[in-house]
Amino acid sequence: MTRAMNIVPPRGGRILLAILPFLVIALVYVIGSAERRAANPNDKLLPPVSEMVATTQRLAAEPDRRSGEYVLWVDTAASLQRLVLGLGISAAVGLVLGLAIGLLPVAGAGLGTLIAVLSMIPPMAVLPILFIVFGLGELSKVMLIIIGVTPMLIRDLALEVSAMPREQLIKAQTLGGSTWQIAIRVVLPQIMPRLIKCVRLMIGPAFLFLISAEAIASDVGLGYRIFLVRRYLSMDVILPYVAWITLLAYLFDLALVHLGRKAFPWAFVQEPR
Amino acid sequence: MSALSFRNVWVEYGDQIVLERINLEIASGTFLSVVGPSGAGKTTFLRLILGQERPTQGKVFLDGESFPAEPGPDRGIVFQRYSVFPHLTVLGNVLLGYEFAERRFSARLLGAARRKALEHSRALIDAVGLSEHCEKYPSALSGGMQQRLAIAQALAKQPRVLLLDEPFGALDPGTRAQMHALIKPLWRELKMTIVMVTHDIKEAFGLATRLIALDRVRRDPQAPERFGAKITYDLDLTRDSTVPVLGFVRAQAQQ
Numbered sequence: 320m321t322r323a324m325n326i327v328p329p330r331g332g333r334i335l336l337a338i339l340p341f342l343v344i345a346l347v348y349v350i351g352s353a354e355r356r357a358a359n360p361n362d363k364l365l366p367p368v369s370e371m372v373a374t375t376q377r378l379a380a381e382p383d384r385r386s387g388e389y390v391l392w393v394d395t396a397a398s399l400q401r402l403v404l405g406l407g408i409s410a411a412v413g414l415v416l417g418l419a420i421g422l423l424p425v426a427g428a429g430l431g432t433l434i435a436v437l438s439m440i441p442p443m444a445v446l447p448i449l450f451i452v453f454g455l456g457e458l459s460k461v462m463l464i465i466i467g468v469t470p471m472l473i474r475d476l477a478l479e480v481s482a483m484p485r486e487q488l489i490k491a492q493t494l495g496g497s498t499w500q501i502a503i504r505v506v507l508p509q510i511m512p513r514l515i516k517c518v519r520l521m522i523g524p525a526f527l528f529l530i531s532a533e534a535i536a537s538d539v540g541l542g543y544r545i546f547l548v549r550r551y552l553s554m555d556v557i558l559p560y561v562a563w564i565t566l567l568a569y570l571f572d573l574a575l576v577h578l579g580r581k582a583f584p585w586a587f588v589q590e591p592r
Numbered sequence: 593m594s595a596l597s598f599r600n601v602w603v604e605y606g607d608q609i610v611l612e613r614i615n616l617e618i619a620s621g622t623f624l625s626v627v628g629p630s631g632a633g634k635t636t637f638l639r640l641i642l643g644q645e646r647p648t649q650g651k652v653f654l655d656g657e658s659f660p661a662e663p664g665p666d667r668g669i670v671f672q673r674y675s676v677f678p679h680l681t682v683l684g685n686v687l688l689g690y691e692f693a694e695r696r697f698s699a700r701l702l703g704a705a706r707r708k709a710l711e712h713s714r715a716l717i718d719a720v721g722l723s724e725h726c727e728k729y730p731s732a733l734s735g736g737m738q739q740r741l742a743i744a745q746a747l748a749k750q751p752r753v754l755l756l757d758e759p760f761g762a763l764d765p766g767t768r769a770q771m772h773a774l775i776k777p778l779w780r781e782l783k784m785t786i787v788m789v790t791h792d793i794k795e796a797f798g799l800a801t802r803l804i805a806l807d808r809v810r811r812d813p814q815a816p817e818r819f820g821a822k823i824t825y826d827l828d829l830t831r832d833s834t835v836p837v838l839g840f841v842r843a844q845a846q847q
Contacts, residue, residue: 484674489644490742491677494689494749495665500699504688508679585679585729 366555374555390544391563398529398541399567401457405464406525410518412465413472414510420473421480422506423498431477438470442528450536460532467528468521472514479513480506512586515579522568530564594655594666594752594785595620596641601650602820603636609820610636614650616804616823623779623786625796628806633821634789637806638755641787642667654752665693668751672758675742676730682741683726686713689748716744720774736767740774747782754779756788760795768792772799803827 328336352365366374378391419426420434446463453459483506491501533542541564548556580587596618603611610633618624626634639645640652646661653659654666663669676685690709691699701709717723720740722733730738739759746754756775760768776799779786790796796803805825812818 486671486674487677489642489663490669490671490675490745491688491692492663493642493665493667493669493751494692494745496688496692496699497696500692500696504691504699505677509677583679585731 363552363554366558370555371559374553375559378556378559393539394541394544394560395563395567397539398533398564401460401533401540402464402525402529404457405461405529406468406518406521408461409465409468409472409521409525410514412469413476413517414507414514417473417476418480418502418506418510421477421483421510422502427477427481434470434473434477438474440466442467443531446532446535455536460529460537463528463532464525468525471521472517475517476510476514479510483509508583512579512583515575515583519572519575522571526564526568596753596785596787597653597656598640599650599653601640601647601652603633603640603645604648604820608817611640611806612820612822614823616826618785618787618802620655620785621783623776623799623801624788625800625803626787626789626806627791627793627796627803628821628824632806632808634806635757638757638787638789641753642669642755665689665749666752667755668746668749668753669755669757670739670742670746670759672761676738676745678730681727681729682717682722682733683710683713685730685741686716686744686748689745693749713744713748716747717741719747719778720744734767736763736771739763739771743775743778747778750782751784753785753787756786756790758789758791761791768795775799797829801828801830803829 348365349368352367355362355365356367375391379389382388383390416430416434420430421427442463445466446459449459449462449466453462487505488501491505496505529540530542530545533540534546537543541560545557545560596616598614598616601611601614602609614637626637628634636645640647641654643659643662643664651658659666669675677688680688687701687706687709688699690712691701694701694705694709714723714726717726720743722737722740722744725733725737730741733741742759760771763771772795775786788796788800803825804823804827806821807824808819808821809824810819
């Protein structure tokens with residue numbers, strides 16, 4: 320008999336297997352929702368799918384009666400802008416500092432411990448400071464993401480640089496490269512795939528910080544909306560919003576995977592030797 | 593001209609003495625093999641020339657001048673592994689040396705300068721027999737092909753001294769023989785000085801014009817780190833040499 324570890328599903332079967340758990344969850348929800356509705360027609364906890372679709376349609380396709388805005392899209396745009404800004408700046412800072420710390424012993428000695436200590440600060444604990452210093456506007460939310468994400472990126476990329484074979488750096492020096500040249504032509508391209516991996520892993524924490532900041536002080540954004548309608552137990556808004564946030568994060572992740580494969584094909588070549 | 597001289601060189605790590613009292617003159621154009629048991633300081637010897645390591649005492653001179661204690665373009669190297677850049681194609685790997693030399697800030701060549709450098713790179717890649725693989729990444733090359741690439745890359749800088757650190761140690765015997773057939777004519781043609789560290793005695797005798805053996809002569813069982821390795825044999829392997837190859841004459845300098 321074939322061992323379980325050696326049974327590999329064919330391509331079609333794999334897609335089916337991937338969809339299956341989603342279907343099961345949807346089914347459980349639909350049944351649960353119907354049960355609760357049968358018991359209490361005013362149940363708010365598990366609204367039926369039809370109600371969620373109607374609400375989503377209202378939020379996405381009809382202008383809001385008070386502000387005249389399409390709420391879902393305005394929220395999405397505001398949140399994505401904050402997220403992309405936060406992650407983008409974090410990635411840039413992480414790349415520069417990580418490279419410097421990993422490549423230059425002086426920078427490593429001077430900044431390594433500082434970063435290690437800073438990365439232990441719980442970002443949510445400094446959120447009040449951010450609100451006080453940067454005000455309640457966009458900057459404090461972007462800053463929270465940056466503070467939460469950057470230290471990890473710096474440390475991971477610095478480790479990646481120091482894990483590069485010493486031989487390569489010596490070889491680059493014997494080819495006449497200066498520190499700067501080796502940094503941009505040898506080290507930087509080789510840590511880019513790692514940066515993409517790290518950013519993928521940090522999408523979750525970035526959303527966490529974003530939604531926390533929006534929940535506390537904001538007037539637009541996905542997190543703001545969820546916490547606003549919480550008062551009215553509007554699960555028909557919250558659940559689609561959560562699904563939408565999850566989908567956005569998943570698509571973001573997928574986009575980064577494709578970007579990595581397109582931009583750094585060498586990191587994925589594994590032809591047999 | 594690319595003569596190397598070691599003048600009373602000692603290397604110590606704290607209490608541990610690795611190399612002691614190395615005096616050696618290596619004439620320009622020599623193909624020198626360095627053999628010896630593991631831990632006898634062969635790699636340390638190579639690193640002294642590379643500039644990756646500094647002697648604790650004494651000095652190493654290249655053409656009578658001391659050089660800075662860091663690797664430079666006049667001393668090329670091929671390691672056993674990790675000598676090529678995985679993120680560049682074969683062509684890109686060789687081109688990089690030219691790009692470093694000509695563009696200090698961007699380290700990238702464009703237009704006519706790039707075409708010229710590409711031409712030089714292709715010639716080198718041809719010389720090591722990789723012309724069909726120009727656009728491949730190193731991960732798609734076999735171990736022997738990667739070492740050929742590493743050699744082509746080093747040759748782009750026309751180094752005065754080429755250092756080989758067990759370059760063929762990880763290759764199968766057939767590929768190793770091919771590499772021997774490649775390196776010898778290149779050395780003759782380019783008239784560089786080659787210093788090769790190897791574990792393979794046959795290879796050491798077969799390729800080199802001179803061979804030195806490093807070993808610890810004195811041992812103190814209570815303090816094994818007390819005595820460093822010295823040159824125990826120094827053999828001239830050229831045909832018209834006055835030293836009989838199998839005579840194993842002890843090195844004069846060490847007495």
